[in-house]
Amino acid sequence: MTTNGFIQKLTEFKEYLKIMKSYEEAVGLIYWDMRTGAPKKGISTRSEVVGVLSGELFKMSVSEKMGEMLAYLTEQDHFSKLDRIEQRIVTESKKDYDRSKRIPPQKYQDYVVLTAQAESAWEDAKHQSDYAMFQPYLEKIVAANLEFIDLWGYEGHKYNTLLDMYEPGMTVAKLDQVFGALREKVVPLLAAIQASPHQPKTDFLKQTFDKEKQKKFSLYILKQMGYDFEAGRLDETVHPFATGLNPGDVRITTRYLLDDVNSALFGTIHEGGHALYEQNISKDLIGTPLCTGTSMGIHESQSRFWENMIGRSRPFWKRYYGDLQNNYSGQFDNVPVEDFYRATNEVKPSLIRIEADELTYNLHIMVRYEIEKELFSETIRVADLPEAWNEKYKDYLGVSPANNGEGVLQDVHWSGGAFGYFPSYALGNMYAAQMMRTIRKELPDFDGLIEGGNLLPIKDWLAEKVYRHGKALTPTEIITSVTGEELNPDYLVQYFNEKYGDIYKL
Amino acid sequence: MTTNGFIQKLTEFKEYLKIMKSYEEAVGLIYWDMRTGAPKKGISTRSEVVGVLSGELFKMSVSEKMGEMLAYLTEQDHFSKLDRIEQRIVTESKKDYDRSKRIPPQKYQDYVVLTAQAESAWEDAKHQSDYAMFQPYLEKIVAANLEFIDLWGYEGHKYNTLLDMYEPGMTVAKLDQVFGALREKVVPLLAAIQASPHQPKTDFLKQTFDKEKQKKFSLYILKQMGYDFEAGRLDETVHPFATGLNPGDVRITTRYLLDDVNSALFGTIHEGGHALYEQNISKDLIGTPLCTGTSMGIHESQSRFWENMIGRSRPFWKRYYGDLQNNYSGQFDNVPVEDFYRATNEVKPSLIRIEADELTYNLHIMVRYEIEKELFSETIRVADLPEAWNEKYKDYLGVSPANNGEGVLQDVHWSGGAFGYFPSYALGNMYAAQMMRTIRKELPDFDGLIEGGNLLPIKDWLAEKVYRHGKALTPTEIITSVTGEELNPDYLVQYFNEKYGDIYKL
Incomplete structure (x- = not known):
């Protein structure tokens, strides 16, 4: 031709x-x-x-x-x-x-119907804390995925094929290594934190906060982050999310809890981080399949970077605490900034993933990772999941659910067949810490920028290194080109040691 | 087979x-x-x-x-x-x-491009009151439509083919007759009204009205009309509209003018009338091309019926004026209900169609109808439109635009090629009056229902007779089955005579 x-x-x-x-x-x-x-x-x-x-x-x-x-x-x-x-x-x-x-159309159709039914069954099961209501659906979903894996093919471990859907190139071998290294350090750190006599006061976080004031402050912080309101909007939903329709239209939502000053704010910053990624994808990629984040893990690294490493940092609150105090006129008059900073970083093992703090969150993920891995090496049966779940929560976090509703049934993911998705959340934390290490080198006055309310150079740096590329670089290419090395859990460990060593005076 | x-x-x-x-x-x-x-x-x-x-x-x-x-x-x-x-x-x-x-694809494509360009040219032309900027586009659009009419075929008058797109079955012969009859009565009535010493006071309509209060009152009236908020929502836009996505999702918008108590309210009632039609189309028609209003004229009859014949009626204000007074606490304390009722029905010839009162509105339409008819009998040239426009305004309404921006360039319709659309507005008024005549027979206590705040039986009657059929009946079938006769302008004339004879004590 x-x-x-x-x-x-x-x-x-x-x-x-x-x-x-x-x-x-x-x-x-x-x-x-x-x-x-x-x-x-x-x-x-x-x-x-x-x-x-x-x-x-x-x-x-x-x-x-x-x-x-x-x-x-x-x-x-x-x-x-x-x-x-x-x-x-x-x-x-x-x-x-x-x-x-590779999936025969009829099989795919059946699977779509199955997962739709399963999600509705899961809702009822969770509501009634009755695992037996959900188990038959989950068995079919796992079986279907095993069949799909056979059709798709796999290398090394069947679960690798699922991981690759959310984090291209990620494997069980790699995750075993990074999660192992992380857990080895996080578990003793958590024990030390729990044993510390210097626990933060948190009672002032729980007052009644006017919704309009919460909204106003959330919008203010979004603007500070460089979220472009001509290319997006903030709405209210039960479950917050970000959705990038195109780089000129990236919408986020949040949820206002009237008795919690932090929930909507950090939810907004988190979704705002996702949105900054999508708003700053290069216009050249519009209309192509590369016009999206490169992986769930890299996407999550951005939401968590903005939420935790900026939003829950001391320089951030040195800058913005006065604004928060003004916004909630009177409600924080007697709370020093340091107390507020420590309260927003309270570490406390809990049962529910989405309520977990930055440190223990990773342990929630590891529980799910271990279970998913075993499901697809077929070394555990779906029937045995509640028991496995409870054991691992005891083992990793030292807590035991009172029922399956707050245990194995808490997340929607499995009802939709989204196996391999959970690790992204913890990968996001690791990627974020690793990137921060590089930013601190390249923008030496990183803390000073934040403390000066000068967040745009940070956004611009990330846009240049990460956001603009969309999916044109793989996750491995991104992390390597940005930080000079592949994923390395040590940076997250260091970050935790420094931050929580300081907060809990370890 | x-x-x-x-x-x-x-x-x-x-x-x-x-x-x-x-x-x-x-x-x-x-x-x-x-x-x-x-x-x-x-x-x-x-x-x-x-x-x-x-x-x-x-x-x-x-x-x-x-x-x-x-x-x-x-x-x-x-x-x-x-x-x-x-x-x-x-x-x-x-x-x-x-x-x-019948339209060759390339011709259709070219026409889509032409009208897109024309709309943007029209905006500039209107802004600068410069007809010459728009004229070449309008010439091409008229020429294209003449060509389409030849391809589509026509009976009697070329303009009939265009009328039929908005009001199936409508013809120049019929419109000449009904508009002629209407104009013959409206023009002298208007003269009598203008000569009347009993002009309503209207100054109290122009105060500053809190937007949230306007919104609250609009929502309240919508609810009274039987608008289903589980099948719709009210938003804010520059140009109010109603859109029926499906009968379970019919959204309306309105515009709040801070210095006008009536604009948002009657705008909401108007769009609410359109919405009641779409919300009450039979579920059996969902997914078919019949799941919509049967014609622009019948659709407009419903918005105008609710806006003018209910919303601007004396029984309506006898019932709801107290609520309005409470809503705008203090702002109407010294205004008797009768004054408010008369003010909302002030008749005053004006230049701008969308600001016209119920009576003179029809004259604005007739100007456009006469011009469109002549364009498609090719007895007038596009170049001569401003002159023809101004003459007819003088003739029908006794007013003369100071420039083409408030004259021939005022409406968007022609830039999109929507010839034949304007008559729908006046047809809506006639249909509405004709239907009211029948409702008054079948619900003898019609005024009592309104005065009792009992609007739902009226909505249910219209749903049964008109709304549920969607496009399953033609406009002629609808008006005939509801009222027992074809379109007859006499009912609108009678309604005007009674209403305005009373208000202006003629």
Whole structure:
């Protein structure tokens, strides 16, 4: 085929992907609307709309035409003519295509129905703390995933194939190493913290806080972070989330708890971190499958970097505590900034992951990781999960759930078949600490910037090193190019030792 | 083909239409979002999403498959086996198909581009009161429509083909008759009103009114009308509108003017009237092309019925004026209900259609109708529109615009090629008055219901007679089945004579 033929094929391929991206964006907006205020009587018809658009998207993703275009563009002669970004687009598309194509359509359909039913069963089961109600669904979901893994293929460990969906390149071998190293240090640190006589006072965090004031302060901090309100908006939902429809429209939501000054604020900063990532993806990537975060772990590193390493830092509160005091006129008059800072960093083993502090959060993840790993090496049965769960919570965190509702049933993930997702949260913490180490070198007055309310250079640094690349670099390429080395859990350990050693005077 | 073959084809056809309706609903939601608060930096990418979905919808509407299905189902043998609703679906779909199919795709594309450019040119032209900036676009749009009319065919008058798009079955002959009869009575009535010494006081309408209070009162009245907030929501936009995404999700918007107590309120009631129509369409019609109002005129009859014949009636204010006084605590203490009622019905010839009162509004429409009719009988040139406009305003309303911005350039419609749309507004007034005449017979205590704040029986009556049918009945079938006769302008004339004879003591 001539060069013209090549260019034509490539253009056609890009147009095709752009159409797929349009469908994705439409579905994304519908979901945002459903969660932020769509009238409930319209939901059943709207769900059919989602079904139609998602169905069309899936059809396009496995179509004969897609197959032909990919076959053409992956031929060595043609592939070598593509630029780096185009090669990434083709490689990513081929990976998605192969993954979708290997599952027989009927099996996939059945699985979609199964997980929809499972989520509803899980809700009831959690509500009634009755694992038996959920167990048969979970058994089928695990079995289906084992079957999918066989169809997809795997290397080393079956679970690797699932991990790769959320964190491309991540393996059990790597996670065993980094989680092992982390746990080895976190568990004794936690014991020392619990034994410390210097526990923070926290009673002042629990007063009644006006919702409008909470909103005003959340918006103020978002602005300080460099969140672009012309490319986004903040709404209210039961479960906070961020959604990047395109880099010019990245919306976040939060939840206001009237008896808690921190929940909405740190929730907003967390989602704001996700949003900064999506708002700053290079415009060149719009309309391609690379116009998104490179992995769940790197995405989570940004939400957690902003939430914990900036938002829960001492320089941050040195700068913004006065503003908070003014915002809640009178309610913090007798609370010194140091007390507030220590309170927002209280460490306390608990049963519920989403309420966990920055330190113990990782242990919650490790419990789930160990269980998922065993499910897919088939060394544990679904029936035995509650027992395994409770043992590991006792072992890692020293706490025992009173029932399965606050134990093994607490998270929605498994009902949707999202195995391999949990590790991203802890990976995010490790990536974030590792990146901070580099930022501190490259922006030597890092603490000074924060204390001066000068957060934009930090955002710009991250945009340059991480955000703008979207999925054009792999997670490994990102962490290596930013920090000069692969994922290394030591930086998170060091960060914890320094921060909590200071707070708890260890 | 066997009965099974017939049923299979019919099912396939219905599924196909349902998918088209899903695309429409997705596009509708995107437009709603764009107008209510989508971040501006995301709009250009979002517009491409709209392009993709609308393009797909158009492709489906003129596809070979659509052609085949319609050919099959319109065959006498098959058509006769359809039930009444199915026949309407096929007939409507065939009409749309033929209309779209007759325009060569390239011509249609060019026209879409032309009107997009024209709208933007119109905005500038209006802003600068410079007709010459808009004239070349309008010339092309009129020429394109004349060409389309030739392709579509016409009976009697070319303009009939355009009228039929908004008001199926409406003709120049009919409009000449009803508008003639109306104008003959309205013009002298207007003269008498202007000569009356009993002009209402209106100064108290112009105070400063708190936005939250306006919103609260608007929501209260919507609830009284029977607007279902589980199937809708009220938002704020520059230009108020109603959009029926599906009968379970019919959203309305309004605009709050801080110096005007009535603007947001009557705007909300107006859009609420449109919304009641869409919320009460029978669930059986969901997913079909009949799940919408039957015509622009009938739709407008409902917004105007609620806005003017209920909302601007004396019994309405006898019931709700106390609530309004409480809502704006103190601001209406010295204004008797009768003064408020008369003020909300002030008649005053003006230049701007959208600010016109109920009576003179129809004259604004007739100006536009006469001009459009002449454009498509080619008895006037686009270049001569400003002059014709100004003459007719002088003639019908006795006012003269100071410039083309408040004259011929005031409305957006022509820039989008929406010729034939304007008459709907006046038709709505006539339909509404005609229906009220019947309601008064069938619900003899009509005024008592309103004065008792008992609006739901009125809504239920309209739902039963009009709303539930959606587009399953034609506008003529609706007005005939509801009132026992075809469109008759006398009822609007009677209503005006009684109402304004009383208010202005004629």
